[in-house]
Amino acid sequence: MSAYASLTVHFGRIAAMSNAIGILQWDSDTMMPKGAASSRAESLALLRVLQHEMAAHPQLGEWLEAADGDAGVGDWERANLREIRRVWTAQTALPADLVEASSKAISACEMAWRQARADSNFLALLPFLAEVLRLQREAGAAKGEKLGLSPYDALLNDYEPGGRSEKIDALFDDLAAFLPGFTEQALAVQSRHPTPAPLEGPFAIEAQRGLGQRMMAALGYDFDRGRLDVSTHPFCGGADNDVRITTRYDEADFSKALMGVIHETGHALYEQGRPAAFMSQPVGQARGMVLHESQSLLMEMQACRSPEFLGFAAPLMREAFNASGPDWEAGALWRRYTRIERGFIRVDADEVTYPAHVILRYRLEKALIADTMPLSELPAAWNAGMRDLLGTVPPNDRLGCLQDIHWPSGGWGYFPTYTLGAIAAAQLFDAACQAEPDTLPGIARGDFAPLVGWLRTHVHAQGARLDTDELLTRATGRPLDAAVFKAHLARRYLAD
Amino acid sequence: MSAYASLTVHFGRIAAMSNAIGILQWDSDTMMPKGAASSRAESLALLRVLQHEMAAHPQLGEWLEAADGDAGVGDWERANLREIRRVWTAQTALPADLVEASSKAISACEMAWRQARADSNFLALLPFLAEVLRLQREAGAAKGEKLGLSPYDALLNDYEPGGRSEKIDALFDDLAAFLPGFTEQALAVQSRHPTPAPLEGPFAIEAQRGLGQRMMAALGYDFDRGRLDVSTHPFCGGADNDVRITTRYDEADFSKALMGVIHETGHALYEQGRPAAFMSQPVGQARGMVLHESQSLLMEMQACRSPEFLGFAAPLMREAFNASGPDWEAGALWRRYTRIERGFIRVDADEVTYPAHVILRYRLEKALIADTMPLSELPAAWNAGMRDLLGTVPPNDRLGCLQDIHWPSGGWGYFPTYTLGAIAAAQLFDAACQAEPDTLPGIARGDFAPLVGWLRTHVHAQGARLDTDELLTRATGRPLDAAVFKAHLARRYLAD
CATH class of the missing domain: 1.10.1370.30 (Neurolysin; domain 3)
Known part of the structure; x- marks a missing residue:
């Protein structure tokens, strides 16, 4: 499989994960009974961590480098490579401890804000x-x-x-x-x-x-x-x-x-x-x-x-x-x-x-x-x-x-x-x-x-x-x- | 963390994944518009593969061995170890190619059965x-x-x-x-x-x-x-x-x-x-x-x-x-x-x-x-x-x-x-x-x-x-x- 094809398969999986998260988030806001809130938060947190791991995977850097030289990559494909690189850069830009500290600070701040x-x-x-x-x-x-x-x-x-x-x-x-x-x-x-x-x-x-x-x-x-x-x-x-x-x-x-x-x-x-x-x-x-x-x-x-x-x-x-x-x-x-x-x-x-x-x-x-x-x-x-x-x-x-x-x-x-x-x-x-x-x-x-x-x-x-x-x-x-x-x-x- | 505690954290994550799958499956059967069927099938397949990987993880075998010797493991905890071992055995009993062949044969057979x-x-x-x-x-x-x-x-x-x-x-x-x-x-x-x-x-x-x-x-x-x-x-x-x-x-x-x-x-x-x-x-x-x-x-x-x-x-x-x-x-x-x-x-x-x-x-x-x-x-x-x-x-x-x-x-x-x-x-x-x-x-x-x-x-x-x-x-x-x-x-x- 070419590096470009590997990337599209990988991003297909990331999309499948995003779709799962999207429906679970929708359900949280429309259908979920209130007693399920903490179980649901755990499920969503797990899927988001897995999604981040997929989008920040080190292999992506190698594929991206190799894909630049892939023959037969057309207009849309080149734009796709650009966007893949953008997603990957965004996902790898932040150190894990900053992401975690930010997530905790936001949870606390949202609670404080309501009051x-x-x-x-x-x-x-x-x-x-x-x-x-x-x-x-x-x-x-x-x-x-x-x-x-x-x-x-x-x-x-x-x-x-x-x-x-x-x-x-x-x-x-x-x-x-x-x-x-x-x-x-x-x-x-x-x-x-x-x-x-x-x-x-x-x-x-x-x-x-x-x-x-x-x-x-x-x-x-x-x-x-x-x-x-x-x-x-x-x-x-x-x-x-x-x-x-x-x-x-x-x-x-x-x-x-x-x-x-x-x-x-x-x-x-x-x-x-x-x-x-x-x-x-x-x-x-x-x-x-x-x-x-x-x-x-x-x-x-x-x-x-x-x-x-x-x-x-x-x-x-x-x-x-x-x-x-x-x-x-x-x-x-x-x-x-x-x-x-x-x-x-x-x-x-x-x-x-x-x-x-x-x-x-x-x-x-x-x-x-x-x-x-x-x-x-x-x-x-x-x-x-x-x-x-x-x-x-x-x-x-x-x-x-x-x-x-x-x-x-x-x-x-x-x-x-x-x-x-x-x-x-x-x-x-x-x-x-x-x-x-x-x-x-x-x-x-x-x-x-x-x-x-x-x-x-x-x-x-x-x-x-x-x-x-x-x-x-x-x-x-x-x-x-x-x-x-x-x-x-x-x-x-x-x-x- | 003790081996037993590591196992409970790991199975907590597996439960969070099962809960996600359970709600997505429920949605497929109750709420999902028909045009979403194939996207949903991909999301569910991905989550099931990830769930299987978690439940069949080689590390579990080591933890299970170590946990048998864990001090302070009571009646429920011993029963939990027994059930964890049962799940792990079931998940690791089948070679991956048999699981895949079976899944394909079932899909084809269900279609043939309807007709x-x-x-x-x-x-x-x-x-x-x-x-x-x-x-x-x-x-x-x-x-x-x-x-x-x-x-x-x-x-x-x-x-x-x-x-x-x-x-x-x-x-x-x-x-x-x-x-x-x-x-x-x-x-x-x-x-x-x-x-x-x-x-x-x-x-x-x-x-x-x-x-x-x-x-x-x-x-x-x-x-x-x-x-x-x-x-x-x-x-x-x-x-x-x-x-x-x-x-x-x-x-x-x-x-x-x-x-x-x-x-x-x-x-x-x-x-x-x-x-x-x-x-x-x-x-x-x-x-x-x-x-x-x-x-x-x-x-x-x-x-x-x-x-x-x-x-x-x-x-x-x-x-x-x-x-x-x-x-x-x-x-x-x-x-x-x-x-x-x-x-x-x-x-x-x-x-x-x-x-x-x-x-x-x-x-x-x-x-x-x-x-x-x-x-x-x-x-x-x-x-x-x-x-x-x-x-x-x-x-x-x-x-x-x-x-x-x-x-x-x-x-x-x-x-x-x-x-x-x-x-x-x-x-x-x-x-x-x-x-x-x-x-x-x-x-x-x-x-x-x-x-x-x-x-x-x-x-x-x-x-x-x-x-x-x-x-x-x-x-x-x-x-x-x-x-x-x-x-x-x-x-x-x-x-x-």
């Missing part, structure tokens, strides 16, 4: 978070040394391969200058319309589930290779050829579950559309979190808050909930789904104010990793940033710097991908509408095939073959760039 | 089954050589450690002499009562599920450590502290799901009652398939086809299905649940005729493994055995020797445990009634605590510490013995 958030007590979190931060800095430095990157860029690289803070700084500085004035303007336009009262429920869960499944089917989700279930925190997970999404239902408000299902379906379409021939290989995986988030936001924000979509969805909503009246007309629903508000909580934010939440976190975590700001100053810096970027200051740390689990759980370098994803979503949707003129008319009929067909070709089926900017350039004519996103916001929120 | 059964075509199955049989003989010989057992007993030993065909021959010869005449008598008694017409449905699935869950709760099933779901073939599976059972619902007949749920709950109570301190160790596992089947049959046949149980259950059934009338009185329901019939199909058989199905299969598989009967003669031998044991001959092989998947799927030596389990169930239930006089009055009130408390102590919490006969002797005063089973049948089926 600290409930009590709105940042000082109680501080020592735990300081330890996580210290180890993240160390991990970033260790990875950075191998890759020739700054510690922050090395952490970012885990979520967004090829992502660089220098580019993000430029994008975010531009947006940070644009958004406060824009938000002001958009709120002024919005104030000319009355604030709608909540739609009158209750909305039966079965009807909500049925409507969600109807939308998933319209978007092109393949139910033979996935499921829809319920979990406390919605996610898209599972395995190759088994992409499972979850939501949670609120009988008083069906929109959260509906828009959540559409968002997760966007993620799932990416996973279901990965290249079949490389499904279990590193080059067949999704490119990174920027494009992943672009696919969910493209569906949720670009496609499914459009007047066209609401023209299609309004009668289905009325039918599902046996509702009628002016509030249930497409136009009124569209106004409802494009309301904006200056809030404290990122996960509740609309697409206009969301970037401010992200830019704030990005700037803070970059300073903390670079050690140019003491962690003890986080609450004050948070509130100052909220004032500058959003014009509103949270009354306490529970609604401020304690709201997200990312930092306590070691997710440093993740936050920027949300807004980079929103920017990419605007760019890709615009390009799809131009390349496939039936995109929006299709959505108005409930036919997503023109849109999804274009995404399949230009995004999903590309796997990890290209880097994000190269993929975007081929698909949209330019690398990641906020111009289309800003134009989209202006069109949607400044028109009356 | 052959549908077509009632034994000849189409013959070459595939011959190959499985040949490899089972080889496996039995290899294991038998290590253990000093005949090939058949070596196969049996995998399902029922310590089981020996010499003892089974005696028990089954006795039953085979007793049952034909008994069945005749019981049918004569039954003929004095009119055959009841089916209860009038449809019976809504939600109502059936609710009734099943009500019964599970009454029996003492712990819903914090398990679930009830739906699958084509009902089973009890899952993991430590996560014992999941399944059933299937028929809107025309609620009794199958109800009695199926009670049967699987019996299995689940055994699993949930295993000793907590040894949950992940070999000595903390269920003893074998005889006692496992005894626990399901004790609940389904002994406890829950009693007049006492139907006194408790009848009002709940009426309430669940909003039913009334004489057919729904406890006495009429009891007659319905104790009807017997000479049928062709084992899985549909009642407790009187079931042993005949099992004795037939046991005698045939023993002769086939010993090579004292050519496989080509199976259909004729089957039909002759049905005539002798049951007085009825199937009109074709679909209703005859092609009905079960056990032989095509390599389950040789399994069949006798069904009837040995029924015998043990009668013995244990009788002993429980004597030791805990509130057992039957409790059941009449829907309170299974007296029964289950006794089973917890005398069966479940014993794990695999004792062999089956020793456990039965301590619990009931004698080893496995059909006298109580025969007395139970006489009491239930010969009284008018």
Whole structure:
């Protein structure tokens, strides 16, 4: 067997292990009875250790060296070798004692965070978070040394391969200058319309589930290779050829579950559309979190808050909930789904104010990793940033710097991908509408095939073959760039 | 760390792997979308190979030798060492190429069997089954050589450690002499009562599920450590502290799901009652398939086809299905649940005729493994055995020797445990009634605590510490013995 073939067999086994872990993780979040938690934690820990051992196996280094000279290795194969090398480097970059110390510090910090958030007590979190931060800095430095990157860029690289803070700084500085004035303007336009009262429920869960499944089917989700279930925190997970999404239902408000299902379906379409021939290989995986988030936001924000979509969805909503009246007309629903508000909580934010939440976190975590700001100053810096970027200051740390689990759980370098994803979503949707003129008319009929067909070709089926900017350039004519996103916001929120 | 401690840590990891496999297998049978089948098969195959490597690890031999001399190893620990040695011996007895050949032959044979059964075509199955049989003989010989057992007993030993065909021959010869005449008598008694017409449905699935869950709760099933779901073939599976059972619902007949749920709950109570301190160790596992089947049959046949149980259950059934009338009185329901019939199909058989199905299969598989009967003669031998044991001959092989998947799927030596389990169930239930006089009055009130408390102590919490006969002797005063089973049948089926 050639060295390249040996590598693909080995990575096929790693994929089989990832698939097992993915389903067990899904089960933990959806089906598992509470008494099984500690047994399950042991099973997952064992499989993760075995997976790490497989991906960090010394033999891989030899195979990689030999495979570079393998004859007959084509375009995709070369890209696969590059991605294999990336995975192997990431898995071997950290000394085992750092991985273990980090895992323990994160477990302790997550526990402390739950209590600290409930009590709105940042000082109680501080020592735990300081330890996580210290180890993240160390991990970033260790990875950075191998890759020739700054510690922050090395952490970012885990979520967004090829992502660089220098580019993000430029994008975010531009947006940070644009958004406060824009938000002001958009709120002024919005104030000319009355604030709608909540739609009158209750909305039966079965009807909500049925409507969600109807939308998933319209978007092109393949139910033979996935499921829809319920979990406390919605996610898209599972395995190759088994992409499972979850939501949670609120009988008083069906929109959260509906828009959540559409968002997760966007993620799932990416996973279901990965290249079949490389499904279990590193080059067949999704490119990174920027494009992943672009696919969910493209569906949720670009496609499914459009007047066209609401023209299609309004009668289905009325039918599902046996509702009628002016509030249930497409136009009124569209106004409802494009309301904006200056809030404290990122996960509740609309697409206009969301970037401010992200830019704030990005700037803070970059300073903390670079050690140019003491962690003890986080609450004050948070509130100052909220004032500058959003014009509103949270009354306490529970609604401020304690709201997200990312930092306590070691997710440093993740936050920027949300807004980079929103920017990419605007760019890709615009390009799809131009390349496939039936995109929006299709959505108005409930036919997503023109849109999804274009995404399949230009995004999903590309796997990890290209880097994000190269993929975007081929698909949209330019690398990641906020111009289309800003134009989209202006069109949607400044028109009356 | 002592050698014994090293072994317990190692077997803790093997248990964590078994738990992962158990949940993935459960998911395959209950939740998995059909498009995921081949990815899942790869994940399960990988985990099973890793599990085998862990259980057959050469280091175990050294630890086992050293642990024999470990100071401070008590009663349970010695039994654990014995069980660890048993697992290790079983895992190392077979050469890898035999395991692989067997696994391939079984896959091919199961496929051929599905078609052959549908077509009632034994000849189409013959070459595939011959190959499985040949490899089972080889496996039995290899294991038998290590253990000093005949090939058949070596196969049996995998399902029922310590089981020996010499003892089974005696028990089954006795039953085979007793049952034909008994069945005749019981049918004569039954003929004095009119055959009841089916209860009038449809019976809504939600109502059936609710009734099943009500019964599970009454029996003492712990819903914090398990679930009830739906699958084509009902089973009890899952993991430590996560014992999941399944059933299937028929809107025309609620009794199958109800009695199926009670049967699987019996299995689940055994699993949930295993000793907590040894949950992940070999000595903390269920003893074998005889006692496992005894626990399901004790609940389904002994406890829950009693007049006492139907006194408790009848009002709940009426309430669940909003039913009334004489057919729904406890006495009429009891007659319905104790009807017997000479049928062709084992899985549909009642407790009187079931042993005949099992004795037939046991005698045939023993002769086939010993090579004292050519496989080509199976259909004729089957039909002759049905005539002798049951007085009825199937009109074709679909209703005859092609009905079960056990032989095509390599389950040789399994069949006798069904009837040995029924015998043990009668013995244990009788002993429980004597030791805990509130057992039957409790059941009449829907309170299974007296029964289950006794089973917890005398069966479940014993794990695999004792062999089956020793456990039965301590619990009931004698080893496995059909006298109580025969007395139970006489009491239930010969009284008018």
